[in-house]
Amino acid sequence: MKKMIKVLISILAAFFMLQNTVSAQSDKVINNDEGVVIGFDDTFAPFGFKNDEGEYVGFDLELAAEVFNRMGVEYSFQPIDWSMKETELNTGNIDMIWNGYSITEEREKVVLFSDPYIENRQVIIVPVDSEINSKADLAGKFLATQEQSASLEAILAEEDFVSSLADEPITYATFVEVFSDLNNGRVDAIVVDETMASYYLEQSGDAENYRMLDENFGEEEYAVGFRQSDVEFVEMFNTILKDMMDDGTFAEIKSNWFSEIEAE
Template sequence: MKIGKLGMGLIGLALVAMTGCQSAAKPQEDSWSALEAKGKLVVGIDDTFAPMGFRDENNELTGYDIEMAKAVSEKLGLEFEFQTIDWSMKESELNAGNIDLIWNGYSITDTRRQQVAFSEPYLENRQLIITLADSAVSTKADLAGKTIAVQKESSALEAVSADTALTSTLKNGAPEEFDTNIDCFMDLEAGRSQAIVVDEVLARYVMKQRGQEKYKVLDENFGTEQYAVGMRKQDTTLLEKINEAMKACNEDGTTAALNAKWFGE
């Protein structure tokens, strides 16, 4: 029996639909065996997030997280390839398989727990509120009618947005979002924003580099959080391996040495 072009087209569409349904129904698998066979993991980073991961004067990647990741890679016997990503797309990049780890001052939040699996936390952090030194802003209440700058898709954004009583009083009813934390500092210095909310580990480093005397850190903040390594939820073996390697770094003095080098303690 001959089948006309229309019939062939309908059959083709049906096959595509069936294939799509089968793909969607196929469970995601633990990728450890494939990663081990390849001998390499891709680590997604924001290369402007000093002192955790950034580029030095020679444009070489450096920082606390870069060095810790390298130490972990040695213990795993796998190469870690660092890949700069759009931080606002980090979870999408991870779950699309473009990267295997998110490791760059990545804070644990309830929203992120829904998308990724986290390693054991390895560093504590606070979300500081920073203004210019001569600013009249001294409390959260003083931010009413003002503009706050935060990094896109950051834990700072999540922390500020969660305080709906405060955000409703901001100039535009929400914080202004920028691609990087450095952009936030520049916006503050230009006078377009009256305050910024950023991770303490980055803020202390950047203020020291740009001139501590130019800024004021408010006594109030947007809470304490913890840094951890993010990976796909189905990568349970990788999660176990990462935790084991980081524990070994704690026990052999690697972590203490990095703490002393980058934070002085």
């Protein structure tokens, strides 16, 4: 019995030590004199992804480089499991989430958002020859999207729609896998970010094989997610971001990645 009590005490002590460590890390504040780690999904083109040369590139990564060069802050990019992004942030493994990160009410409870910098929609994509033309037509059909994404949150918010599907939305770790399911005919439709979808279909040369429905799951804004303790840093960050928008730098960077999409 005494041995069992000692074991229980040891377990409880270890548990509380772990809790204190996580709490201390979640209270971490960004120090301008130290480098920052930018967490991103390296499959989410054109915002952040690995190119054919194995380099990390993308609109958000180029934007981040300009922001932190102006701030005089060292930075590095860290690919993360998108489903664990808030955990990675609040345990101190990364200092921000920056990769087409949508502002939602649920996320605002756990992160501090920067000012928004781009607008987006959650769109429904189907094969061009599909008979699906509306959300109602998806009754009894299979739908896919990325796990722990704003797309999934938007779908689940419409309970009547979800209940009309053949099953719960099918989710994958990346949007590449989501598109693969649609390409292979395993699902009837997918819900994805419009900006990413347009770029993906344009680059793959398959744009003519798919179409977006007129109906969607709402408009949203992208922003950068920080720990809620990083208030002062985010204020400086927002100032630099606004300067870039005012002096035309933001528009110039954006045109490097979205000019073809916007012209469609």
